Amino acid sequence: MATMQDVANLANVSLATVSFTINNSKPVSPKTRAKVEAAMKDLGYRRNAVGSALARGRTHVLALLYPALQHRFSPTSVRFFTSAADQARLRGYNLVLWPMSNDAEAVSELTSSGLVDGVVLMEVQLDDPRVAELSGSTVPFALIGRTRDTAGIPFVDVDFESTVEKAIDRFIQLGHTDLVLVDGGIGNQLLGGYGPVARTRKVFGEVTAQRGLSGAIMSGVHSSAGGRELAKEFVASHPETTGVLMMNEQAGPGFVAGLQQAGYRLPQDVSVVAIASSLDIVSMSEPEMAVYISPADELGRLGVDTLIDRLDKLSDTLPQLLIECSYSSGATMGTAPKRKK
Amino acid sequence: MATMQDVANLANVSLATVSFTINNSKPVSPKTRAKVEAAMKDLGYRRNAVGSALARGRTHVLALLYPALQHRFSPTSVRFFTSAADQARLRGYNLVLWPMSNDAEAVSELTSSGLVDGVVLMEVQLDDPRVAELSGSTVPFALIGRTRDTAGIPFVDVDFESTVEKAIDRFIQLGHTDLVLVDGGIGNQLLGGYGPVARTRKVFGEVTAQRGLSGAIMSGVHSSAGGRELAKEFVASHPETTGVLMMNEQAGPGFVAGLQQAGYRLPQDVSVVAIASSLDIVSMSEPEMAVYISPADELGRLGVDTLIDRLDKLSDTLPQLLIECSYSSGATMGTAPKRKK
Known part of the structure; x- marks a missing residue:
């Protein structure tokens, strides 16, 4: 997708000028406006992602749903998030952290909004109302975590x-x-x-x-x-x-x-x-x-890969992946005392 | 705004049935569909937030921009985020954490996308290219943090x-x-x-x-x-x-x-x-x-209030607010040693 910088380069104007033209935020001469608009047209640059999203059915935004207001976002959760966001960026998507409690209605409102192309769930429950809701929607999803019954559910999780x-x-x-x-x-x-x-x-x-x-x-x-x-x-x-x-x-x-x-x-x-x-x-x-x-880093990345592979129809397989934690020694582990102090 | 639950209550059907009807995800009888659609119409329920956003020019999504891939998200940053998201929820908005580096072009693409109604910036630099970009756009914004020159810039910050x-x-x-x-x-x-x-x-x-x-x-x-x-x-x-x-x-x-x-x-x-x-x-x-x-809790809340007051045109004043940290004693503070060990 063409960027504003591409438009600026082709029109031989500054990035700020492109922004002023697109947003009508400062006066731009008719000649400059014509140059910018010609470059936008040549490059197929869309000034309005919502209009563009409606036309293409895609916003290239992914939501990582996390009940952040109910369940404290831990340092390891931060690693899941940043790894997922990083991988999404590499693959041409924006992954945002969407604080949402574990209720089906909120998920339904989001998936029917058209604002996001897909969702990744965290803090999964054994019987998770969000998963039932997503299974009945047309929005692709993947779990970091897993439900009790995982039949047909794409997930990556800690073993x-x-x-x-x-x-x-x-x-x-x-x-x-x-x-x-x-x-x-x-x-x-x-x-x-x-x-x-x-x-x-x-x-x-x-x-x-x-x-x-x-x-x-x-x-x-x-x-x-x-x-x-x-x-x-x-x-x-x-x-x-x-x-x-x-x-x-x-x-x-x-x-x-x-x-x-x-x-x-x-x-x-x-x-x-x-x-x-x-x-x-x-x-x-x-x-x-x-x-x-x-x-966490591995699962964040794999969770996003799983979702994008489904979104882009790159894979027909159902990924279900468990990864063990790896041990690192530390001075708090020792032989059992004969008699505790 | 009417919720899916409101529609379900008025149509006297289950929430799942409303979801199936809206998303066409499972067959629904013509009679039930008619009941649900009548209720949606009565309540003014919008099935598609993107279409709705284009019509109203609003998505009710706010983005908290944080360079999470470049600057580690600390426990105190988490408090800023959850407090801001909580306050946004109370005032009828969804605040999402949008990982984005401190560059003007990414901000410009977001503001011209129409996907968000407003933005809150964190990790503000003294000369921040994002602030210059936002000042030239029509999307309302507020800073948690502040630039060197704060003339005309709405902000809340630690003193x-x-x-x-x-x-x-x-x-x-x-x-x-x-x-x-x-x-x-x-x-x-x-x-x-x-x-x-x-x-x-x-x-x-x-x-x-x-x-x-x-x-x-x-x-x-x-x-x-x-x-x-x-x-x-x-x-x-x-x-x-x-x-x-x-x-x-x-x-x-x-x-x-x-x-x-x-x-x-x-x-x-x-x-x-x-x-x-x-x-x-x-x-x-x-x-x-x-x-x-x-x-952090106070500033997260006030940052969102500042933004929403501007969005909803509730205030014409320019909020610029500094709050001191409060001291809590701890056993690591004591009188200076005469001679260090």
Whole structure:
């Protein structure tokens, strides 16, 4: 598609002059206007993307739907977004972050508006009303995350099942037998059955039972204050526990700080590993936390590729892709203490 | 504006039926279709926002322009965004985060597209090409941040000048005479003359000189690893410095962790205060950092109010508003040591 700069080059005028001509924002001489309009015509430049969109049925805008007003946008969510936006740009689209709660009506209004060519969903629930709505619309979509029933649904997601199983086996190798999973809970009722939490709890329960371990679950809000509260609760309620799987990114550093404030040494008294977080978050703590890193950059890119391949009809296959978190060691993982302090 | 639910209620059918009728996504009986279409007509419901936008010249979409691919979206930026989106929702608009670098042509393409009714700019530079472009367009805009020359420009911004002066005077009261300002630098060349950094450096230089203090500036990348690097550099290059103003939110906790790793005690050896950050970030460290809290929620809301007041022609005044950061004490601020360890 021709840009304003192309028009300016062909008409041999400044970019500002093209803008003034198009927007009628400053006076332009009739001769200059004629030159600019001739260049626009030669290049097929469309001055109005909405009119153009109606004619072509395309705006080249993609919406990443995220319930940002209900569910805090975490540092790892930011990575999903920027990676998706970057890939969209490479492929000739603008991806915008559209804050929208998980309700079908809002999705329906957006898809019937004609303002966006396609949508990517995040924060997917096991039974997600948005997916049912999108399945009945003509607007292409892809999920970063997945529903309970994935038949016919294009998605990319973190392989929480495999990641959690590996984390538990790592604790076993270090001699730990009493574990706690800390997550962010369901939080807002709009996120009932939120996929990552539901799947992680299920596999944590199954694998700890299979391996004959003690496994408990704690939940707290997505913040440092939440992490410090969780640390107090952990110290009071789980005196025997020596291993923690922390799947609440924003509470992680606060949890470590709270344990230290309570006099715990890491990893001599308790080992902690972050799940589906990032190196940047875990190195906020001293010592740095061990972490299973979320494949956020990869999934953001693949989610957009999946959508654009469908939009541009480049692929007839149904992409359904799971990627494990990758482990990075950190000084918060050590052998289980013989007797906790 | 009537919603799909209003149509469903009036036609006495389910929301899904209205959606099927509008999107032709599933068969609907002629009788049901007639009921739904009568209700749509009665309520003035528009099935196509693009057609509707052309007719009214309005899409009710606002774009928050943020160079998210060039400049990392910080936790405090997230607060600006969610507060702005929340306020837009309350006033009947959808605010979306539009990642766009600081170049005039991209802004011009957006404003001439007709896809958005107005724009809010973030990450404003002292001489910002986007502001010049917007000033010449007919699309209303508002700045969160401000240019060097603010004549005729509607903006809301943090009062960095007053905040930094107060922070310096707080150090003086505690007996500190040798200070360092840590910031995120200019980073990407697209952010040359980035307002917050430029203004903070200027006032830091002026006030330390006026008060007869030693004042140096250090810069590092916006990450925990960047903070840990800065701590190493600080330990090596500023052995006499006892007070640090940390205006690099994402490096803050890593900086404290790095000082601790190097054997420094806070505040016995060094005092640190975060500038324009949040309680959530500073409580990731143990001990929690003192902080001048960014008025992000307030400014996000006021930025959107400023824009919508202009859009809806509710106000003829030119809003130009500065808000100071508010201080919250933390255990990283103490009296200057007689002799640094």
